[in-house]
Amino acid sequence: MRLLSLRLPLPLPLLFLLLPMFLLRIATGRAANDVGARIVGGIPVDIRSVPYLINLRISGNFICGGALVTPTHVVTAAHCVKGVSASRLQVVGGATLLTDATGVRRSVAKVFTPKAFNTRTLHSDVAVLKLKSPLEGNNIATIPLCNSSWQPGELIKVSGWGKTTEGSKRVSQHVRSVDVPLVSRKSCISQYKMRGTISSTMFCASLPGIKDACEGDSGGPAVYQNQLCGIVSWGMGCGRRNFPGVYTSVKSVRSFIDKALSK
Template structure:
């Protein structure tokens, strides 16, 4: 299925603004999952830029969203909108503008290290339309099965999913992931990896969305080589490693 030309052009512009090139080999996505038919993940939100869907995110408070830095770095905050309480791209849900988009000085767009951002919304999401996701403070044990949700591609060369998708993937040992990506990309101490090789993974459009382990958000969809490739697992920002930054921002913007 061909990807919408306007959206593709917008993606290319965004990636150049962010300082790295979007290619078919480096993406963020959900493959091998299933459609979400009920609004059971009330913390999930969509991030739109100038009216176009770009990334996912999660509500950690009624007026604060956690997402990936590469989704917002270099963008015009006034053009950003958050869509909450919806599982279909065709549904607007509860919409809020973004007042502040905070990215750590430690963020490195070249290798997507410290790929985390906190968005402070213009006004709170009604309590009837969301449930905040608690954040994980400790490293997740390898082998732990974790939930990833998003509207990303369902195949490597596909298109965004019109209905929210969910998939369960096991966490992969960081040393193992570093070995797999040797010569291809850098797996730092601020990253974690997960996938079912060749079968289940995140994909393009899932960026910024949450990885939930043991009922808490442990990761943020960040990057990867291809989608659901046998050799290369998906790479996520390790929330336990950037937790202090998140809490500092939330304390500054109550």
């Protein structure tokens, strides 16, 4: 059986919900250099090239990525924060390195997840975090929500921190980005047949066997035409030839995001 890879080391409440269905690869350590996260086949970049990218922390420990869509709102994956109180969450912006002390930190006031989020299939895997104060500073900028359409084969940019090989136990401390081609819905559904459900809120992208996202990249942005069009969600392994990465489509969950932004 191939390993299903949620793109983060799971918070314990959600982990217990998912264990009956999936064999998960999770990091047991809580320190930043033990977290299961990475961009497969990417290159190191400076945060100035992806200023909307934030790293999300639970009780100070890196857990996921996210995208700043207004100065006080971050979009991430629901499975990163479901079951976690806002008081334990913190976002860090403007930091190229996970250990960068110059990054700007903000606490989270509220966590919004959709009622439609399914912990088994990861349908509607999206969350909005409302910050206690605006996230502003050097190398920090917002990114607009998606209003574009694309064709299979076009590229999206995915960014995050993490491992460079699937079996690695350590993450890269340096943010990385990778451009991956979009996979047709028909092809993705066929490849995941009997392995997982590609729901109406999902799309797929990867360069088989070469470029992909992986654990810990969860919640991070998938960018097309300088817009936030996807959220890293899950996949079967990482960078595997017959299993592309699966993303939440921002356009498909736009009504939920817009409602959360108004609160």
